Amino acid sequence: MRAETRHQLKQDAFSRVTIGAAEKTAHWSVEHRNTLAVAAIAVVVIVAVVAGGWFYLSTQDEKASFELSQAVRTLDTQLRTTGTPAQPDVPSFASAKERSDAARKQFQAIIDNYPHTRTADMARYFLGVTSASAGDNAAAENSFKTVASTGSKELASVAKLALAALYANTNRTKDAVALYQELINHPTASVSKATAELQLAELYQGNNQPVDAKGLYEQIKKENPGPEAVQIATQKLAELK
Numbered sequence: 044m045r046a047e048t049r050h051q052l053k054q055d056a057f058s059r060v061t062i063g064a065a066e067k068t069a070h071w072s073v074e075h076r077n078t079l080a081v082a083a084i085a086v087v088v089i090v091a092v093v094a095g096g097w098f099y100l101s102t103q104d105e106k107a108s109f110e111l112s113q114a115v116r117t118l119d120t121q122l123r124t125t126g127t128p129a130q131p132d133v134p135s136f137a138s139a140k141e142r143s144d145a146a147r148k149q150f151q152a153i154i155d156n157y158p159h160t161r162t163a164d165m166a167r168y169f170l171g172v173t174s175a176s177a178g179d180n181a182a183a184e185n186s187f188k189t190v191a192s193t194g195s196k197e198l199a200s201v202a203k204l205a206l207a208a209l210y211a212n213t214n215r216t217k218d219a220v221a222l223y224q225e226l227i228n229h230p231t232a233s234v235s236k237a238t239a240e241l242q243l244a245e246l247y248q249g250n251n252q253p254v255d256a257k258g259l260y261e262q263i264k265k266e267n268p269g270p271e272a273v274q275i276a277t278q279k280l281a282e283l284k
Contacts, residue, residue, distance in 0.1 A: 107153055107162035114149035115169065117142065140177065147173045164194040168202055175209055183209055200231040204242065211246050219246055237263055237272040244279065253283050 120142055123135045136142035150173065153166035171186030187209065190202035207222035223246070226239035244259035256279070263276040 103157055104160050104162060107157035107160045107166075110149065110153050110156075111162050111166055111169075114146055114153065114166065117146040117149060118173070143173050143177045147177070161195065161198075164190055164198055168194070168198060168205070171202070171205060175205070180209060180213055197231050197233040200226060200229075200234040204234050204239065207242065211242075211249075216246065216250060237267050237269075241272065241275060241279075244276075248279065248283065257283050 120134050120136055122139060122142065123129065123137055129135055129137075136145065147170060150166040150170040154163050154170065157163050167186050168190045171183045171190070174180075174186060175183035184206065187202045187206040191199045191206060193199075194202060203222050203226055207219045207226070210216070210219035210222065220243065223239050223243035226234050227236050227243070230236040230239065240259050240263050244256045244263070247253075247256035247259065260276040260280045260283075264273050264280075267273055267276075
């Protein structure tokens with residue numbers, strides 16, 4: 044087999060794995076959007092991995108990317124109803140905590156076994172997500188901070204968005220505002236200016252700062268030609284009346 048053919052096959056295999064992970068993550072993020080308040084989990088998988096060209100050709104990286112997809116798939120594994128025994132051929136968990144703990148172990152194993160790969164950076168991000176949903180805010184903060192400082196530009200921006208949401212949810216409003224402002228001033232393909240502005244405006248709205256929130260929503264409507272951000276901003280402005 045010619046070298047370029049093998050190269051393309053490996054790229055295709057990696058793309059299938061990461062896109063599959065993104066699909067699973069998208070479903071999981073919808074289920075847990077109120078827990079973490081971050082809607083960019085699937086986006087970072089697609090943008091930072093596929094569009095960014097993270098095609099790893101070594102055996103180690105292929106293993107790492109496959110294990111990442113398996114770990115993300117764990118997050119979407121069904122939960123058994125109370126009193127229902129486990130079926131040997133049907134993966135399931137007795138509780139959300141049990142499922143989250145299993146995924147956390149998988150993400151940590153990727154970090155430990157493939158520490159010098161970009162896949163390990165993504166695993167660390169997901170470790171932060173699952174730690175936050177489990178209520179382990181200290182571990183989540185540590186994971187997000189590490190990715191924010193050492194990950195690629197795209198992945199780092201999503202880690203900062205998640206970290207800002209974590210701060211907002213734990214009454215560290217000043218820290219959250221500072222991160223949102225940083226993301227507004229330095230947008231990326233994964234975290235647009237409008238995304239950061241919407242998150243900051245919602246923080247202001249939730250903290251009884253209607254004037255600040257209204258100003259941001261009006262700015263979003265003025266600056267964004269796309270319908271989605273404008274629609275959200277319009278709905279939020281209606282709530283403030």
